[in-house]
Amino acid sequence: MIEYLIDGPLWYFALVVFCIGVLWQLASIVFARSKTDLSVARGSATGGAWRNVFSRFVPHHEIAPQIRIQVVAGYLFHLGLFALLFFAAPHVLFLEENLLGFGWTPMPHWAFIVSAQFAFLGLIMLWLRRVVNPVSRLISTLDDHVAAILTFVVMLTGCFALLEGSTALRLLHRFTVEIWLIYFPFSTLMHTFTFLPSRAFTGAWFGRRGIDA
Amino acid sequence: MVYFLQEYFFNCFTRSASIILLSLSLLLPQLSNAAIPQKHEDFPQGVSAINPGSELWREVRQRDSAVTGISQVKGVETGVLINSRGGQWARFRIENPVKYAPMVLGVVFLVLVLFYVLRGKVGIEGGLSGQMVKRFTEYECIVHWTLAIVFLFLAVTGLILLVGRPLLIPLFGKEIFSLIASASKEGHNLFGPIFLVSLLMMLFSFVKRNIYEKGDLAWLLKGGGFIGDGHVSGGFFNMGEKTWYWIVILIGLVISISGLVLVSPNFGQGRLVMEISHLVHVFGAIILTAISIGHMYMGSIGTEGSLEGMKSGYVDINWVEAHHDRWAKECHENEMVISAEEYARLQGSKPDTAMEKEA
Numbered sequence: 226m227i228e229y230l231i232d233g234p235l236w237y238f239a240l241v242v243f244c245i246g247v248l249w250q251l252a253s254i255v256f257a258r259s260k261t262d263l264s265v266a267r268g269s270a271t272g273g274a275w276r277n278v279f280s281r282f283v284p285h286h287e288i289a290p291q292i293r294i295q296v297v298a299g300y301l302f303h304l305g306l307f308a309l310l311f312f313a314a315p316h317v318l319f320l321e322e323n324l325l326g327f328g329w330t331p332m333p334h335w336a337f338i339v340s341a342q343f344a345f346l347g348l349i350m351l352w353l354r355r356v357v358n359p360v361s362r363l364i365s366t367l368d369d370h371v372a373a374i375l376t377f378v379v380m381l382t383g384c385f386a387l388l389e390g391s392t393a394l395r396l397l398h399r400f401t402v403e404i405w406l407i408y409f410p411f412s413t414l415m416h417t418f419t420f421l422p423s424r425a426f427t428g429a430w431f432g433r434r435g436i437d438a
Numbered sequence: 439m440v441y442f443l444q445e446y447f448f449n450c451f452t453r454s455a456s457i458i459l460l461s462l463s464l465l466l467p468q469l470s471n472a473a474i475p476q477k478h479e480d481f482p483q484g485v486s487a488i489n490p491g492s493e494l495w496r497e498v499r500q501r502d503s504a505v506t507g508i509s510q511v512k513g514v515e516t517g518v519l520i521n522s523r524g525g526q527w528a529r530f531r532i533e534n535p536v537k538y539a540p541m542v543l544g545v546v547f548l549v550l551v552l553f554y555v556l557r558g559k560v561g562i563e564g565g566l567s568g569q570m571v572k573r574f575t576e577y578e579c580i581v582h583w584t585l586a587i588v589f590l591f592l593a594v595t596g597l598i599l600l601v602g603r604p605l606l607i608p609l610f611g612k613e614i615f616s617l618i619a620s621a622s623k624e625g626h627n628l629f630g631p632i633f634l635v636s637l638l639m640m641l642f643s644f645v646k647r648n649i650y651e652k653g654d655l656a657w658l659l660k661g662g663g664f665i666g667d668g669h670v671s672g673g674f675f676n677m678g679e680k681t682w683y684w685i686v687i688l689i690g691l692v693i694s695i696s697g698l699v700l701v702s703p704n705f706g707q708g709r710l711v712m713e714i715s716h717l718v719h720v721f722g723a724i725i726l727t728a729i730s731i732g733h734m735y736m737g738s739i740g741t742e743g744s745l746e747g748m749k750s751g752y753v754d755i756n757w758v759e760a761h762h763d764r765w766a767k768e769c770h771e772n773e774m775v776i777s778a779e780e781y782a783r784l785q786g787s788k789p790d791t792a793m794e795k796e797a
C-alpha cells in the first residue's frame with residue numbers, strides 16, 4: 226500500500242505541485258509590474274545583465290576574505306549536488322525510466338560518492354555558518370533552516386539507500402524527495418531557478434545607469 | 439590481543455611450500471569417508487586411529503602446515519580455500535569489542551552522571567561578568583561543529599554496526615534491523631572521508647595553540663584542579679584541552695587511515711591487513727568515543743561558560759580568569775575585553791538576555 230502510494234499517486238502529486246508551483250512563481254516575477262525607468266540610459270542594460278550573471282560567480286575582491294567559507298562551501302555543496310543529481314547512475318536511470326525516456330552516460334560510482342561527500346561537507350558548513358555568524362543568524366528565516374535541513378535529509382536518505390538492495394530504504398528516499406518537491410516552490414529553494422534572472426535584472430538596472438558593480 | 443596478533447603473523451610467514459588445493463578438495467570426500475571411525479562387534483570400544491580426514495582438513499585450511507594454494511584466478515589471496523584466521527578474527531570481535539564497547543561507554547556515562555550529581559556544574563567564582571573576550575573565529579567554530587557532527591554520526595552508525603545485532607534485534611526484530619544496519623553501513627562509509635577532511639581542518643586551524651609549553655606540567659600535577667586548592671594555571675588552552683586535541687588528531691588519523699583501508703579493499707591489501715585494520719579501527723573508535731563523551735560533558739553542562747565560546751566565539755572574562763589565567767593576562771594587556779553591551783550589539787541581541795541565558 227505504502228509502496229503503491231509513494232511510487233504512484235504521491236509522486237505524481239509532488240511533480241504537479243513542483244511544476245505548477247515553479248511556473249506560477251516564475252510567471253509572477255515575469256509579469257510583476259515594475260516602474261518604467263524614465264532616466265536617460267547611460268549604458269547598455271543587456272550588457273550589464275550578462276556581465277552581472279557571470280561576474281557574480283566570483284566574489285568581489287573587497288568582500289572575498291569575509292565570505293571565503295561561504296564561497297568554498299557553497300561551491301562544494303552546489304557542484305556536488307548538481308553532479309550527483311544528474312550524473313549518478315541510479316538518478317540517470319530513474320530520469321530515463323520515469324520522466325524523460327532517454328538517458329546519458331553516468332559517472333562512475335566512486336565519483337558519485339565523492340560528489341556526495343563534497344555536497345554533505347559543503348551543506349553542513351553552510352548551515353553552521355548560518356547559525357554561527359550573528360548577522361546570518363539574524364537574517365535567516367525558518368524557511369532557510371527548513372530548506373537546508375530538508376535538503377540534508379533527502380541527501381541522507383539517498384545515502385542510506387546506496388546499496389540499492391532494499392525497497393524500504395528506496396521508498397524512504399523517494400518519499401523525502403517528494404516532500405522536498407512539494408516544499409520547493411514555496412521556499413528559498415526557488416533560488417535554483419531565480420538566481421540567474423535576479424542577477425540579470427540587477428545587472429540590467431546597473432548597466433542602464435552606468436554602474437560598474 | 440598479543441597472542442592473537444602473534445598467531446596472525448605466524449600463520450602468514452609459515453606458508454611457504456605449495457600444494458594445489460583443488461585436487462585436495464576433490465580427494466576429500468573419499469578420504470573423509472574412510473576417516474569415519476567404524477565400530478565393529480569385536481571392538482565395542484572402537485579402534486583408535488589417526489583420522490586422515492583431519493590431516494587433510496588441516497592442509498586445506500592451511501592451518502599450521504606449510505601450504506600455499508594456487509589458483510587460476512588472479513588476485514589477492516585467491517589461493518586461500520578456507521580462511522581459518524577469519525573464524526579467529528570473528529570470534530575475537532564478538533568476545534572483545536562487541537562485548538566490552540557498550541560496557542566501556544556505559545561506565546563512562548554513569549561516571550559522568552555520578553560526577554554531575556555529586557559535584558554539579560563547575561562554576562566560576564563570582565559568576566559571569568558579562569564582559570567578553572573573542573576566543574575563536576567563525577571558521578574555528580564551524581570547523582569544530584563540523585567535526586563534532588560528523589564524528590557523532592559516525593559514532594552512532596559505527597556502534598549500530600558493532601553492537602546492533604545483540605542490542606537492536608531484540609528491540610526491532612531482524613527485518614527492521616537489517617534496514618538500519620544497511621543504512622548505517624552506507625552512511626558510515628560515506629561520512630568516513632568527510633571526518634578525515636574535517637579532522638585535517640581542525641589540525642591546521644588549532645595546532646599552533648596546542649603545542650605543549652612550560653606551565654602545562656603544573657596543570658597536570660594539580661590534576662586539572664581536582665587536586666589541591668582547585669586553582670590551576672592555564673594558557674590559551676590548558677593541558678587537558680591540549681591533550682584532548684592531540685587525542686582527537688592522533689586517534690582520529692588512526693581511525694581514518696584504518697577506515698580507508700577497510701572501505702577500499704581493491705587496493706591489494708590482504709585479509710591480514712584488513713583484519714588488523716578492523717581491530718585498530720574499532721579499538722580506536724571506542725577509545726575516542728568514550729573520551730568524547732567526557733569532552734561533550736565538560737564542554738556543555740559540566741563547566742559554566744564554556745559552550746558560549748564555541749557558540750559565539752566569545753567567552754566571559756571571568757571564565758578566562760578561572761580556567762586560563764595566563765591568557766587572561768594577555769587579554770587585559772591587549773585590551774581585548776569588550777563590554778556586555780558591545781557583545782550584545784555584535785550578537786544582535788539585548789545585553790540582559792545574553793546575561794540571563796548564561797545565568
Ligand code: HEM
Nearest residue numbers: 586589644675679680683686730734737738744745747748
Ligand atoms: C555536543 C558535543 C560537543 C560540545 C558541547 C563541545 C564543546 C566544546 C567546547 C566548548 C570547546 C572549547 C573549549 C575551550 O574553549 O577551551 C571545544 C573544543 C574542542 N572540541 Fe568539542 N564539543 C563537542 C563535541 C566534540 C567532538 C565530538 C569532538 C571530536 C571528536 C570535539 C573536538 C574538539 C576539539 C579538538 C576541541 C579543541 C581543543 C583544543 O584545541 O585544545 N568536540 N569543544
